[in-house]
Amino acid sequence: MSDKIATVLIVDDQPANIHALASLLKKDYRILTAIHAEKAWEIVRRSTVPDLILLDILMPGMDGYELCRRLKNHEATKTIPIIFVTALGEERDEAYGLDLGAVDYITKPFSPAIVRARVRNHISLKLKTDMLEQVALQDGLTQIPNRRCFDQRLRKEWARLTRNGQPLALLMIDIDHFKAYNDHYGHGAGDECLQRVAHAIHQVPKRPIDLVARYGGEEFAALLPETDEEGASHLAGQMLSAVQALGIRHAYSEVAPQVTISIGLAVHSTAYPKGSAEELKNAADQSLYQAKARGRNRLVC
Ligand code: GH3
Ligand code: MG
Ligand code: MG
Ligand code: MG
Secondary structure (H helix, E strand, O other): OOOOOOEEEOOOOOOHHHHHHHHHOOOOOOEEEEEHHHHHHHHHHHHOOOOOEEEEOOOOOOOOOHHHHHHHHOOOOOOEEEEEEEEEOOOHHHHHHHHHOEEEEEEEOOOOHHHHHHHOOOHHHHHHHHHHHHHEOOOOOOOOOHHHHHHHHHHHHHHHHHHOOOOOOEEEEEEEOHHHHHHHHHHHHHHHHHHHHHHHHHOOOOOOOOOOEEOOEEEEEEEEEOHHHHHHHHHHHHHHHHHHHHHHHHOOOOOEEEEEEEEEEEEEEEOOOOOOOOHHHHHHHHHHHHHHHHOOEEEEE
16 A cells, blocks of 8 residues: 555644644654644645544534534545544443544543554555545546546536536547557557557646546546636647647558547536536537547547
8 A cells, every 4th residue: 555654633722632642643644733623624624634633522612523523514524534532421422423423432531552553543444445536536547537537526517517607618539540440450559549648638738627537448538617618629629739749650540640539529608507417418429429520630619
């Protein structure tokens, strides 16, 4: 597994408690501390998402239960394992904390050896889950995001679009005469070609919110939030050029003596979108079909 150093956030209103926990764990983890829940919320939302949080319950202002509830309600923070470390020792306190989604509950005064062991076990599980999630969303051949990742993001972006009314552009990208490429150069060369094309089109968008994925076979999809037809066409043009610049020889293509792609574009741009994400996808497919019919190696909007 990765040798990344995990980050633990310690939240407690007593400096002595923070100190005790930090000294126990600092040899093995990167430690962040917060003296109240509001500060912890700020750290997690604004700067660092830790791999685990040790969370006191009784604190002035927002208490630990409330912070836990907030963290579990946000997409970006809901998978952070939380261990309550608290003086509240009643069964109902513990049950309440675990019901809120905490992975564990430790009462003060704590045993250092047990805190260390529980933290280690939960972090090991968290890093494994992160790794599996990454594998589940990546295409094995090309190492770019896969269709599962694309479908997930499309659902999210569609929901966001319904709220913010920003345009959402979708490109469907398909390698031209790829069957002939495989037939003549072999499946191994075909795989290598797919990898090079994937890499070339994946590196074109410059914004982190843009997503380029392998949709299946020799087909790719790009999701460009807050992008209108002009912006998306510009990017598609860069993808066509990037694949041409690879100069992969394809003597059996009817388009050119090298590997080319065709692109279909659809944009959704009303403040209150009618239809569905599925229809947007179908519209991009239709454009792609037109690009093929009109001679390939081109973009159709
Ligand atoms: P068009 O220009 O109309 O898109 O024609 P095409 O030949 O590219 O389209 P077609 O759908 O007929 O063929 C797609 C080919 O892509 C067939 C399939 O063997 C190949 N293919 C799909 N996935 C892979 C893969 O992972 N590796 C390799 N080497 N080939 C693949
Ligand atoms: Mg306290
Ligand atoms: Mg094709
Ligand atoms: Mg195809």
